[in-house]
Structures are given as structure tokens and as C-alpha cells.
Amino acid sequence: MSFVNSTLEEIAARVKRARSAVILTHMRPDGDAIGSALALSCALDALGIEHCVCDESELPSNLAFLEGLEKIEKKPDPQAELYIAVDSSDEPRLGALADDFRLAVKKRDTINIDHHVSNTRYAKYNYVRECSANCMNIAALIEAMGVPFNKSMAEYLLLGLLTDSGNFSHDDVTEETFLTAAKLVKAGADIRFLNYNLFKKQPRARAELYADTMSRIRYFLDDKFAAIVITQAAMKKFGADNGMTEGFVDFPLTVDTVEVCASVMEVKKGQYKISLRSKRYADVNKIAGVYGGGGHVRAAGCMLFGDVEEILDKLVYTVSQYL
Amino acid sequence: MSFVNSTLEEIAARVKRARSAVILTHMRPDGDAIGSALALSCALDALGIEHCVCDESELPSNLAFLEGLEKIEKKPDPQAELYIAVDSSDEPRLGALADDFRLAVKKRDTINIDHHVSNTRYAKYNYVRECSANCMNIAALIEAMGVPFNKSMAEYLLLGLLTDSGNFSHDDVTEETFLTAAKLVKAGADIRFLNYNLFKKQPRARAELYADTMSRIRYFLDDKFAAIVITQAAMKKFGADNGMTEGFVDFPLTVDTVEVCASVMEVKKGQYKISLRSKRYADVNKIAGVYGGGGHVRAAGCMLFGDVEEILDKLVYTVSQYL
Structure with missing residues (x-):
């Protein structure tokens, strides 16, 4: 056939x-x-x-x-x-x-x-x-x-x-x-x-988790890289769940200086799901690839394990190679 | 003619x-x-x-x-x-x-x-x-x-x-x-x-003022009325200006229980510009009209003078008449 x-x-x-x-x-x-x-x-x-x-x-x-x-x-x-x-x-x-x-x-x-x-x-x-x-x-x-x-x-x-x-x-x-x-x-x-x-519709729990998360955006590399961290503790605090974090990664990317944004979401203790986005030129598929992940040029993801500050350090270093 | x-x-x-x-x-x-x-x-x-x-x-x-x-x-x-x-x-x-x-x-x-x-x-x-x-x-x-x-x-x-x-x-x-x-x-x-x-583009100052403001949404009347307060002090803190608050009032309105939202923006000490929005049925033109303002059924505004907590009390009372 x-x-x-x-x-x-x-x-x-x-x-x-x-x-x-x-x-x-x-x-x-x-x-x-x-x-x-x-x-x-x-x-x-x-x-x-x-x-x-x-x-x-x-x-x-x-x-x-x-x-x-x-x-x-x-x-x-x-x-x-x-x-x-x-x-x-x-x-x-x-x-x-x-x-x-x-x-x-x-x-x-x-x-x-x-x-x-x-x-x-x-x-x-x-x-x-x-x-x-x-x-x-x-x-x-x-x-x-x-x-x-x-x-x-x-x-x-x-x-x-x-x-x-x-x-x-x-x-x-x-x-x-x-x-x-x-x-x-x-x-x-x-x-x-x-x-x-x-x-345009969300439960109050999502709105609260969203605002809390965005009030703690971390900026690196001359504000070209931004990262948000979503912990299980924060989700529990506001009564939110994983599904509610859809779209969170888009907000830091709206900041005019930001080229790459990472959402670092705690899946369980010591395990983080990383979602990466880029705006114009950075290939986040390659960035995710460094850690065994992948996706598209403008949207990709990977899993990282360990302490959240160490994970951010790693990401900052890798992102710096692609800016 | x-x-x-x-x-x-x-x-x-x-x-x-x-x-x-x-x-x-x-x-x-x-x-x-x-x-x-x-x-x-x-x-x-x-x-x-x-x-x-x-x-x-x-x-x-x-x-x-x-x-x-x-x-x-x-x-x-x-x-x-x-x-x-x-x-x-x-x-x-x-x-x-x-x-x-x-x-x-x-x-x-x-x-x-x-x-x-x-x-x-x-x-x-x-x-x-x-x-x-x-x-x-x-x-x-x-x-x-x-x-x-x-x-x-x-x-x-x-x-x-x-x-x-x-x-x-x-x-x-x-x-x-x-x-x-x-x-x-x-x-x-x-x-x-x-x-x-x-x-989808904003300066970092706006993103910071936005997240800070949204992390302090006030809910009233069984979460049917939400209000945000934007002070001159907050704008100064983040290096933002009045023009950057365009669209702020829309976020609390996305919360599924919220029918009316008010943005209470400090113009100068003791003077607040109130922007009102409603989702489905409340007539915010009438609510603004109570205070000499006006606009449309779903979007209206007025000026209020005095202490911000008193202003919120007034608004809660007036909004309660139209829910």
C-alpha cells in the first residue's frame, strides 16, 4: 500500500x-x-x-x-x-x-x-x-x-x-x-x-498563585533571561493545582528586555519541570536539549533534579550560551 | 443646513x-x-x-x-x-x-x-x-x-x-x-x-507594579466585587507611571466569581481616580453616576476624595446596591 x-x-x-x-x-x-x-x-x-x-x-x-x-x-x-x-x-x-x-x-x-x-x-x-x-x-x-x-x-x-x-x-x-x-x-x-x-476566566486560587508568582520574577543576564519558580508549597497555600499554571511562562516574556523565560515548576521534592520560551532568536529547543529535553525553537521543556538555586544557576549558564 | x-x-x-x-x-x-x-x-x-x-x-x-x-x-x-x-x-x-x-x-x-x-x-x-x-x-x-x-x-x-x-x-x-x-x-x-x-510588551517597571498590585487584590461581597489600589508610593517604588496602569482593572474581573471590579488609583494625596468594570449584568455607569461620574454599562469611572479605606467602604456599599 x-x-x-x-x-x-x-x-x-x-x-x-x-x-x-x-x-x-x-x-x-x-x-x-x-x-x-x-x-x-x-x-x-x-x-x-x-x-x-x-x-x-x-x-x-x-x-x-x-x-x-x-x-x-x-x-x-x-x-x-x-x-x-x-x-x-x-x-x-x-x-x-x-x-x-x-x-x-x-x-x-x-x-x-x-x-x-x-x-x-x-x-x-x-x-x-x-x-x-x-x-x-x-x-x-x-x-x-x-x-x-x-x-x-x-x-x-x-x-x-x-x-x-x-x-x-x-x-x-x-x-x-x-x-x-x-x-x-x-x-x-x-x-x-x-x-x-x-x-479570560480563572478561579481565585489561580489568580492568587499567578500574582504571587509574578511578584517574584527573577531576572538574570542583563534582564534578558527571566525565571519564575512555582513550588508545591505555593500551590498548596492558594489551593491551586498544576493545571492552573498553564500560561504562566508567557508573562515574564512580555517584559521588553526578556528574550528567554523559564518556568521552574516543582513536580515533587527535588524534581522540577522546566518550560522554556523565547521571543525572537534564542533556540530553546537546544537549551532544553542540553538537559535531555526538547520541543520547538520558541517553546521547549526538560526535567531537572536537585536544589532549585542550583537549577537556576545551571539554566543561567546554559541560557547565556544561546543569547 | x-x-x-x-x-x-x-x-x-x-x-x-x-x-x-x-x-x-x-x-x-x-x-x-x-x-x-x-x-x-x-x-x-x-x-x-x-x-x-x-x-x-x-x-x-x-x-x-x-x-x-x-x-x-x-x-x-x-x-x-x-x-x-x-x-x-x-x-x-x-x-x-x-x-x-x-x-x-x-x-x-x-x-x-x-x-x-x-x-x-x-x-x-x-x-x-x-x-x-x-x-x-x-x-x-x-x-x-x-x-x-x-x-x-x-x-x-x-x-x-x-x-x-x-x-x-x-x-x-x-x-x-x-x-x-x-x-x-x-x-x-x-x-x-x-x-x-x-x-504583549511591557517595561519591567510595569510588570513589577502589575504583579505587586494583583498580589493585593481585595475581595468583597462574597467575591463578587474586587478592588485594586494603586498608590503613588507603589508607582514610585517600581519606577512606573500612571500610563502604565492601562488594563490593570481587567485582571481581577477574570476571577470567575467577580462581577464588578474597581481600580482605585491615587492621583494625588486624598484624590483617587476610580475605574469600574462589570462582566455580565451590573450597571457600572449607574454606580459611577452616584459619585458624579459616568461612562458605559460595562465600563465607567469617577473621582473620589478622602481616605482610601473610606473610599473602599463607600464603593462596597454602592456596588452592593447593583449586584
Whole structure:
């Protein structure tokens, strides 16, 4: 079997022919993964195709406001005729469901719709196109299938667009990003509801942990490197949990002199999860790589062990090599 | 002379006929005012119409990154054939330039292009249409004049769109908002540059004042009312100034229980500028009105005098009447 790129029209035709399907997405799913899967599920509903939506992970607490999450199951139906993976660059990203997908590739038709440049084309039908969010690809597929957007579908798609584009702030935002958003808003997606729930709502415990953490930003290397430390004690003090620290690393990076920021989060005594971000030129993938971690040029991570002051010393030294 | 609504086509035709013009906008201009004025100026440049751009106020420091601000003058050319006010709901909003405009209305043609529902139609030609940003009206006018968008023009227009729509988060964001953004990005507007400079960049002094202020949020009325106090002493401590407190009032409002937030900023000893915000239902225009202030239902302000703890007591009582 040759694994090649397919057109959206070919994929649309294959999906419409199916009597049953499984939609699955990557482990630790984000807004774009969940949005892609649930929007496609609405489209299959509209076409009367029996299906289930599967993900191996717990669903992220910041998306708990979303209706329809309860639709997502842990294990796919092994009898389904068609397996569709969305927003997943390769099979291992499917986590515990990778084996199910591999098995499906051998026995039945599979589809892979993604926007990551690194996608390995692991299905029979592959549609991979770089864009702000995979939800833009799903929106195009739904149009190719001739299904009109309804409010739910539009809201799931806009969820992916908002989260993966950083609320329209990333490099890859284009005319098409906004044209897609226009269609989704026209179809009834409530952007204010999504915006509020995604970006402007937090429990008091998070607000308190946030302010406390930011009041103790540490600056190094002529203020080009900033670090925040989040201890278990602080989380306990404010009644916050790990999940609430999402986005903390972005605040010190807004300081105009700062090129690299590190969030040093205590996982347990003597173990720290390091999240690194850079603004313009520093390669934090390489910085994380020094400690066995990795990621992207502008966002990466690693684990470090020991005393927090020693860890900061190490990071300052390593960061200084890449500024 | 009857003051009526004109069509964009009538206004476009009148502008194109002019040999000289003045563009002016409201006092304490924001991104939408500056964006409207400078984008229209680019269009007049393209049409070869001699003109100047005027505003009575100091320009806001958060827009200092913008090229072309130096174009803005303090006084209009009294000989100009056409006076065009943008983003100004009435003449008094023009501040020190209101008299110049009133004089112009008597002697020559005037145009008023605005998106505020309360606009008083104070010019000979008035185009008032509610939308996310007045820059959407200016974009439509530029199209009606047959001038293609260039990068500068598109960037000024997108500036207004981003600031007045709260980065696409406000109630009035529609399909047209996104269709306009799509055109502007297509014309070369660098959305990442604007987004970074408008929403994600701050001096260290601001970051420190911000974190310090947010670590001392006061909660009242079952956490439905939150208040922050910004003292001159704190600003001095971190080397911050009044202008840096823009947006502070939004953070406490993100706490899920909070319906009303007040920022209590010390102007000088015993005098406090109160900014009020509400989330869903409380009318802060009425709350501010109790103290001789005003504004809108979701955003208003007033001045209060005396001891800060007494001021907080007063506010807690008044807010409790509107929850």
C-alpha cells in the first residue's frame, strides 16, 4: 500500500461512503484536537454516519465548559469501517490508541488530517496542509462534504482556531485564518463565549498563585533571561493545582528586555519541570536539549533534579550560551 | 443646513473632489482614533490631496511603536477646503479642536465618520454605522474611493480593529470584522507585530507594579466585587507611571466569581481616580453616576476624595446596591 497525499475531495468522498467510523486524536489533547474531532463528529451526525470519538487522555480542565465533551470515549469500536485521525502528526501521538490505529491501517481504510509539517503520512488517505489550526483543514473538509456549518460545528472549529493561533497572534495567521473565522461567526459561533472561557476566566486560587508568582520574577543576564519558580508549597497555600499554571511562562516574556523565560515548576521534592520560551532568536529547543529535553525553537521543556538555586544557576549558564 | 446621513459613495465623491483637507479625531485618542486618522491620511496621499492630521492631545505612549505618529499636528490649517472628523461622537470630543470644527461647519464642507451609536451628526456629511471599530468604516470608505490598501494603510486599520474589538473578543465582533481583518492581512498588515506591541510588551517597571498590585487584590461581597489600589508610593517604588496602569482593572474581573471590579488609583494625596468594570449584568455607569461620574454599562469611572479605606467602604456599599 502506498501512503500518499490525497485531495480533500477524495477524502470527502471516502467519508461520505462510510457506514461507520472512528474519529481519534492525539494524547493530552488541546483545543485544536478536541475542536477538530468534535466538529467532524457533528458533520458525520449530519450525514447519518454512525461513529464514535476517541481519545486516550483525560480531557483538559480548561475546556470543561464545552458542551459535547462527554461524547469522547476511551476506546474505539474495532468493527468500524473507517478510522480518521485528526491533528496528530504520527501514530505514537495517539498514545494508547496508536496500536488500534496501526491495526486499522492493515485491515480497513484510514484517514489522517493534520496541519503539522512533520506529519508522517501514516494513513491510507492523508491530507496534510500547514495552517494556523487543523480546524481550518476540518472546516474545508466539511465544506467539501457539502455539509453546512451549524452553530455547534462552528463553535468547535472556532475553538481550534482561537487556541492554536494564540487568539490570532501567531506568525502563521493569514487571510484564510480570518476568512475561516468569518464563516464560523456567520454560522453562529459565539466568539465572546469562547474568548471568555478560554482566555479570560480563572478561579481565585489561580489568580492568587499567578500574582504571587509574578511578584517574584527573577531576572538574570542583563534582564534578558527571566525565571519564575512555582513550588508545591505555593500551590498548596492558594489551593491551586498544576493545571492552573498553564500560561504562566508567557508573562515574564512580555517584559521588553526578556528574550528567554523559564518556568521552574516543582513536580515533587527535588524534581522540577522546566518550560522554556523565547521571543525572537534564542533556540530553546537546544537549551532544553542540553538537559535531555526538547520541543520547538520558541517553546521547549526538560526535567531537572536537585536544589532549585542550583537549577537556576545551571539554566543561567546554559541560557547565556544561546543569547 | 440639514444634517443628514450620507452614503459612503457620496462621501467618497466629496473627498475625491477636495484639493485640501484636515483630518481630526477625538481627544485622548486611542488605537481606533489614530488608526482611522492615519489610514485615511494614507488614502489622501494616494489621491494626491494635500492635508494634515490633527489631534489636540498628547499621543498615548502605548502607541509610540507606530510609524507615522509624527505626522499628527496640534492645530488644523484654517484654509483647508474640507474638514473630516473620524471616530468622534460629537464636537466636544474633539477637545481644543471643537471650535475649529464648529467654525468649519459654517464656512466649508465637513465630514463625520464614526461608529458610536450616540453620534450627534454634527457635520454636513455624516456616515455613522455601528461596528467593532471605526476603522471598518474607514476601510469601507477607502474602498469606495477606489484606493487599494497598501501595507501602512492596512496596518493602521488593523490597529483600530485590534484595539477596539479587544483582540476580537467583544460582543460586536461579526463576520464583517473578520472579513475586514482578512483583507488587511492580505494587503500586508503584520498582525504579529501589532499584536506583540499592543498586547504583549511591557517595561519591567510595569510588570513589577502589575504583579505587586494583583498580589493585593481585595475581595468583597462574597467575591463578587474586587478592588485594586494603586498608590503613588507603589508607582514610585517600581519606577512606573500612571500610563502604565492601562488594563490593570481587567485582571481581577477574570476571577470567575467577580462581577464588578474597581481600580482605585491615587492621583494625588486624598484624590483617587476610580475605574469600574462589570462582566455580565451590573450597571457600572449607574454606580459611577452616584459619585458624579459616568461612562458605559460595562465600563465607567469617577473621582473620589478622602481616605482610601473610606473610599473602599463607600464603593462596597454602592456596588452592593447593583449586584
